[in-house]
Amino acid sequence: MNPLTHVDDSGAANMVDVDNKSVTSRSASAEGFIYMNKMTFDAVIEHSNKKGDVIATAKIAGIMAAKKCADLIPLCHPLMLSKVAVEITPEAEKLRFRVTSTCKLSGKTGVEMEALTAVNVALLTLFDMCKASDPEMHFEHVRVLQKLGGKSGNWQSSHKEH
Known part of the structure; x- marks a missing residue:
């Protein structure tokens, strides 16, 4: 048996059949960091970026992306997410923003891809x-x-904090 779930025994890509799986409560969280220079970091914090509220816009974009994951990533199942949360936290000492997301649902497949897509x-x-x-x-x-x-x-x- 092939240990890769999206590849069959002949090596062809396939969407995993989740029909026989039980509906359970599932959630996943992800994170990522963006580093920038001090002037840009300060402009985001002070809401002086010419394009508007950078953090609010990025949060909305992350939420929308999680909802569209199956349209973006081949072989992902379309999911009825019950919750998507995106947080963007400034870390001034490192001139970066930490972006986290949490996705939840009751369903037959996990939401790791949605959480990663949101981030x-x-x-x-x-x-x-x-x-x-x-x-x-x-x-x-x-x-x-x-x-x-x-x-x-x-x-x-099991990875340590960054």
Whole structure:
């Protein structure tokens, strides 16, 4: 048996059949960081970016992206999410913003991809809104923090804080 769930025994891509799985409460959280120069960081904090409220816009973008994950990632199941939360926290000492997301549902498949999609699109939105003042911004440490529920149970990242 192939250990990769989205590849069949012949190596062809396939969507996993979740029909026989039980509906359970599931959630997943993810995080990522965007680093920028001090001038750009301060402009975001002070709401003086010419494009508007950078943080509010990035939060909305992340939430919308989680809801569209199946349209963006091949072989992902369309899901009826019951909750998507995106938080963006400034970390002035490191000139970065920490973006976290949590996605929840009652369903037959997990929501890790939705949580990761929310983080990545929020990061991309932060970049897009700030690129004129700092084209050298970069992302780091995008990862799943934890998942809860489902057949495989609960899982938490063993990586240390960044």
